[in-house]
Amino acid sequence: MNPAPLSGLYAPSLSLLTDLYQLTMAYGYWQQGMQDREAVFHLYFRKPPFGGGYAVAAGLAYAVDWLKELHFSADDLAYLGSLRGSKGTALFDPKFLDYLRDLRFTCDVDAVAEGTVVFGNEPLVRVQGPLLQAQLVETALLTLVNFQTLIATKAARIREVAGSDQILEFGLRRAQGFDGGLSASRAAYLGGADGTSNVLAGQRFGIPVRGTHAHSWVMAFGDEETAFAAYAQAFPDDSVFLVDTYDTLEGVRHAINVARQMRAQGHELGGIRLDSGDLAYLSREARALLDEAGFTNTRIVASNDLEENLIISLKQQGARIDTWGVGTQLVTAYNQPALGGVYKLAALRKPDNSGWDYTVKLSEQIVKTSIPGILQVRRYENEKGQPRADMLYNIAEPLPESLTIVDPTDLTRRRPIRSTTFRELLEPIFRQGELVHQLPTLAESRARALQEVQSLDPSIRRFLNPHVYPVGLEATLHDYRTQLILEKRPQRPA
Amino acid sequence: MNPAPLSGLYAPSLSLLTDLYQLTMAYGYWQQGMQDREAVFHLYFRKPPFGGGYAVAAGLAYAVDWLKELHFSADDLAYLGSLRGSKGTALFDPKFLDYLRDLRFTCDVDAVAEGTVVFGNEPLVRVQGPLLQAQLVETALLTLVNFQTLIATKAARIREVAGSDQILEFGLRRAQGFDGGLSASRAAYLGGADGTSNVLAGQRFGIPVRGTHAHSWVMAFGDEETAFAAYAQAFPDDSVFLVDTYDTLEGVRHAINVARQMRAQGHELGGIRLDSGDLAYLSREARALLDEAGFTNTRIVASNDLEENLIISLKQQGARIDTWGVGTQLVTAYNQPALGGVYKLAALRKPDNSGWDYTVKLSEQIVKTSIPGILQVRRYENEKGQPRADMLYNIAEPLPESLTIVDPTDLTRRRPIRSTTFRELLEPIFRQGELVHQLPTLAESRARALQEVQSLDPSIRRFLNPHVYPVGLEATLHDYRTQLILEKRPQRPA
Incomplete structure (x- = not known):
């Protein structure tokens, strides 16, 4: 078999x-x-x-x-009927299986x-x-x-520290099996997350789905500005650029250059995403670069093993993060x-x-x-x-x-x-x-x-x-x- | 919806x-x-x-x-077609959905x-x-x-310390969703467990299924000897009695009493299960009681948040455990x-x-x-x-x-x-x-x-x-x- x-x-x-x-x-x-x-x-x-x-x-x-x-299907009963005890005889009396067949x-x-x-x-x-x-x-x-x-409880705790910031659940790839991912997306939303990257959870449960792009998108284009511009072409009003494929603050500058081109065409860059490094420092620097360039409404999304205590710490350090992408720690309830x-x-x-x-x-x-x-x-x-x-x-x-x-x-x-x-x-x-x-x-x-x-x-x-x-x-x-x-x-x- | x-x-x-x-x-x-x-x-x-x-x-x-x-089903494509960007327009061009429809x-x-x-x-x-x-x-x-x-890796580690002892995976009830349980049972067996309590995993994957009874079985009969005897009637050659509903060593004595009646009828008690307390001490005492009564082949099954390090420690303390029932710690890979x-x-x-x-x-x-x-x-x-x-x-x-x-x-x-x-x-x-x-x-x-x-x-x-x-x-x-x-x-x- x-x-x-x-x-x-x-x-x-x-x-x-x-x-x-x-x-x-x-x-x-x-x-x-x-x-x-x-x-x-x-x-x-x-x-x-x-x-x-x-x-x-x-x-x-x-x-x-x-x-x-x-209810017990014919397949279920056939399987139960096939089970043997240590002496090789059927584990269950066939009359009991008949009973299960009719059980409601x-x-x-x-x-x-x-x-x-x-x-x-x-x-x-x-x-x-x-x-x-x-x-x-x-x-x-x-x-x-x-x-x-x-x-749901883990999500409620993250909601507690995130206040009115947006929380996106990104955990499917590290979830415990496909339903570990699907039911986690459901429970995370129930407990206070605002959306998920999990499309199946969006389809089945009506949870808002969100997503940006991967490092591979940037690598496929070779340089960040070309990659960002191509993404903006696909989603002119819904782009978040991942800026840390090579060097985060260089990535922010490239995002700003593309955001200027977008603005010239009547579109606004939605956000940038930081996925590694010192998120407190990088988010402050990124915020300053964005603000200086006139992109005060461009959101900063952060991800990278975030959980409630790390979010508290980042806030205490003056991190300028608007949206928390929370994955592994939320969907596996990593610490318990x-x-x-x-x-x-x-x-x-x-x-x-x-x-x-x-x-x-x-x-x-x-x-x-x-x-x-x-x-x-x-x-x-x-x-x-x-x-x-x-x-x-x-x-x-x-x-x-x-x-x-x-x-x-x-x-x-x-x-x-x-x-x-x-x-x-x-x-x-x-x-x-x-x-x-x-x-x-x-x-x-x-x-x-x-x-x-x-x-x-x-x-x-x-x-x-x-x-x-x-x-x-x-x-x-x-x-x-x-x-x-x-x-x-x-x-x-x- | x-x-x-x-x-x-x-x-x-x-x-x-x-x-x-x-x-x-x-x-x-x-x-x-x-x-x-x-x-x-x-x-x-x-x-x-x-x-x-x-x-x-x-x-x-x-x-x-x-x-x-x-492949993308009609339902999948309808859902993707329903997604909207921030301006309220469709996130995906319908021509792209046509492309997905034909994608193989x-x-x-x-x-x-x-x-x-x-x-x-x-x-x-x-x-x-x-x-x-x-x-x-x-x-x-x-x-x-x-x-x-x-x-599978967690199971291999438990196999490493269990040596030739039996390992049974009992984790479904604490698993991360139903597939978190089902795929964990599969992977645990692959990595070295000998069987699972998860019947669906037995049916789908041919993994040997094992089980004893719950505390509620004993509680439903009121006293242990009546409960054990009833279980032995159902499974005369495949009984493992859970002995810790009220008091573990009293439970072992009750199990021995019923085991004597079973032997008189040509059957042997397969094992007893310890599910709480000091497993090192209790297993040694239980072994002594069983041996003294002539039940030297009756196995001792232990469970209760077991994992590889605890098994090492129990073995070092001279625990007399033949079968390790491993649940939560294995199927959730609790420590990571x-x-x-x-x-x-x-x-x-x-x-x-x-x-x-x-x-x-x-x-x-x-x-x-x-x-x-x-x-x-x-x-x-x-x-x-x-x-x-x-x-x-x-x-x-x-x-x-x-x-x-x-x-x-x-x-x-x-x-x-x-x-x-x-x-x-x-x-x-x-x-x-x-x-x-x-x-x-x-x-x-x-x-x-x-x-x-x-x-x-x-x-x-x-x-x-x-x-x-x-x-x-x-x-x-x-x-x-x-x-x-x-x-x-x-x-x-x-």
């Missing part, structure tokens, strides 16, 4: 985009007759990425699309809208339904939500290339259907111990709409009249809830497998992200030792969780 | 998986009548990743697939086989053909080759999540067709200055087939009788070539756009990678300050390059 890796990748199904253990567990649940036991799972991360104070939720549109299409997704899914600011321990997705199905979707949900949330989102079982219907058994995964570290219940996130806001505190509570149990939240990792940190202004973050997306939610457009999600990040207190947005936004368990949930941990953890005598 | 992100992703074309500037340059070349000028580009990286001494080439099968399918790939492509060990500055892919086309394919080639080469491969113009036919103009991209740093010519990589080997030195030379110029290689970054480092045993790494893949190469199977590429890495001197394979393998420019090429740099670089008076 030597299949072409890309051809027909998606058709007819991506349902095998999962870990084998989801299918072995599915087989086990089916064999035990537990496949339809009602279960509740939460997808959440423990800490915001990059040492920051928040994350921007993203990836739900991909997840919805994957869930909508969930019938879970309820609630999720936080893309672009919403989220914090550690908060469910981004809650799946409730037959145990087998709710387990089966774990891997794909994690793959699709973890990465895009990571990249994975978000550690997890998907944990939190409740299971009692076998007699009389109520819920809540479940907890222990750990040596309290921070890794899961939260039982059927959780909703309630965000309390002040009169300006600024988030003040989030409460996780179990929607299957009555709320006490007087509410208090307790830090899940420090029971002495408590806050009574006085505010009555709140919104609930998890919205119904699927009901019994039917999509019941009209997803917002990408532009709407982006607008939400920009607005929500801005609404955070600056102390939460800062990069160094950000203030920890209060996320607590409603006190009765906290007490219940503590009791459950005590029951489950072996009490070894000292 | 609010398209479903995954549905029909590939159909009908992935040709827009590129940076916009490839298309704006294409337009410019077409406008200047330069579209068919013969050009030569090389794809290479400058330094092996992870501070290591080598890389393992991968991704070519994806690149070949992409190139084979290269007609380049020659030579490339290094997947699984080949490669070093800095060595072309992994050479594209020769019409300038417009050879430029157009840059982004996709980089995206597909950069990432898989990175991951991008390979900085570049694609540089190196030669251009003279306008009168009389010969070649060789081109060079300068940089303030000599290490970033490109290499002109139409390059081949000749690998000299000793009588045992071990690589001794690589020579980059220009196939369009005659070779001198007596060969010397010169370090491209230090002209005083030279070696005369005495050996006459060599192989040439770049093989013909496409000729005038036709695929002329039968790609090896993934298993063959994996075997090649294992063999080639093993053939390297240990000093090159070591992680800390590896010996730099000699890669030099053939001396006449080196002299020519120096002359070209001197011509192009402005000579500013001091």
Whole structure:
């Protein structure tokens, strides 16, 4: 077997985009007759990425699309039927494959809208339904939500430091596979980038596409002025010249010479791009040369391994950069290339259907111990709409009249809830497998992200030792969780 | 527009998986009548990743697939026709879109086989053909080759320290998008992993798939022994029990109890999995418990953010781990999540067709200055087939009788070539756009990678300050390059 890796990748199904253990567990649940036991799972991360104070939720549109299409095609089943165990016998009973053939997704899914600011321990997705199905979707949900949330958050941080400057995402060539590039372009835009170089992302998602030219363009013409003039002929009102093929400041002078010819013909040079060297020094010198020559509106675009801390540093050094071209560092989230989102079982219907058994995964570290219940996130806001505190509570149990939240990792940190202004973050997306939610457009999600990040207190947005936004368990949930941990953890005598 | 992100992703074309500037340059070349000028580009990286001494080439099968399918569909052209410049007019002349509609790939492509060990500055892919086309394919080639080469190299490093232990790749849930996961599984296997949890990768590429169960399996049954026994019922000869849901060593005892019941029925427990805590201590204790109970063949699988340095450390601490489950760190290449491969113009036919103009991209740093010519990589080997030195030379110029290689970054480092045993790494893949190469199977590429890495001197394979393998420019090429740099670089008076 030597299949072409890309051809027909998606058709007819991506349902095998999962870990084998989801299918072995599915087989086990089916064999035990537990496949339809009602279960509740939460997808959440423990800490915001990059040492920051928040994350921007993203990836739900991909997840919805994957869930909508969930089914096992004949090819999928043939492959699963071909798997052998160590004794050479079929790994799966053919009757189980028949079961998979007829399987349709019938879970309820609630999720936080893309672009919403989220914090550690908060469910981004809650799946409730037959145990087998709710387990089966774990891997794909994690793959699709973890990465895009990571990249949207990275983009939000870059937006934070870029202020009103333009941010262009240029990362496709260094992305992790073609969808690593495509979904990164989407998430980067959602988190605050203004455009992308990725044409496929432009086509599929309506993201504005931008581009200049490569060094090879200049090399193909031999000298810069000829190359710039040819580019200006193609794009008289949309030219940005890359000036560092041979020598940056000489390149700026050549750009100015061509810009003069353009102006004589009624066109203005859009910008120049710096792609190497000391960007602080070179941008100041380039700005001076451009201004002196009367090209005060010609923008300076910079690129070269830019990320939020480097942008801060360049601004502190008085760099005169109008547009930040951000590539590798953004699309791979270079300084933390994975978000550690997890998907944990939190409740299971009692076998007699009389109520819920809540479940907890222990750990040596309290921070890794899961939260039982059927959780909703309630965000309390002040009169300006600024988030003040989030409460996780179990929607299957009555709320006490007087509410208090307790830090899940420090029971002495408590806050009574006085505010009555709140919104609930998890919205119904699927009901019994039917999509019941009209997803917002990408532009709407982006607008939400920009607005929500801005609404955070600056102390939460800062990069160094950000203030920890209060996320607590409603006190009765906290007490219940503590009791459950005590029951489950072996009490070894000292 | 609010398209479903995954549905029909590939159909009908992935040709827009590129940076916009490839298309704006294409337009410019077409406008200047330069579209068919013969050009030569090389794809290479400058330094092996992870501070290591080598890389393992991968991704070519994806690149070949992409190139084979290269064409602009009606949807692609409609999208390009919809793009507007800053003045609101169409970015591209409709006649250019007609040209793209009829465009077929007609380049020659030579490339290094997947699984080949490669070093800095060595072309992994050479594209020769019409300038417009050879430029157009840059982004996709980089995206597909950069990432898989990175991951195959990471896997080779993990293979290096794992010795004959089993390596399973478990990373899909933390991968960068679905293809970040799928192509990582492929490249990880190519570089030396033994299997993957990723079922889609198993289906598409024939990679062995492996899996155990999740913590949720245990939680769904409430207690470990019931959960383990149920799993053993489903997979009597292929069970690995995850033992750390509540308390690891208690979990091992529960696994042993169930293993005894299995043995009584003629089955053997395959293994246990540790997923948290002090893996050195816990694996030693678990081994002792298993051995004491007579389960000396029960394997110990470990996972939890494992990577090559942690594996070395665990082995030094006497960990008793048989199978390494490696996820996030491998599939994202966590400590260096991008390979900085570049694609540089190196030669251009003279306008009168009389010969070649060789081109060079300068940089303030000599290490970033490109290499002109139409390059081949000749690998000299000793009588045992071990690589001794690589020579980059220009196939369009005659070779001198007596060969010397010169370090491209230090002209005083030279070696005369005495050996006459060599192989040439770049093989013909496409000729005038036709695929002329039968790609090896993934298993063959994996075997090649294992063999080639093993053939390297240990000093090159070591992680800390590896010996730099000699890669030099053939001396006449080196002299020519120096002359070209001197011509192009402005000579500013001091």
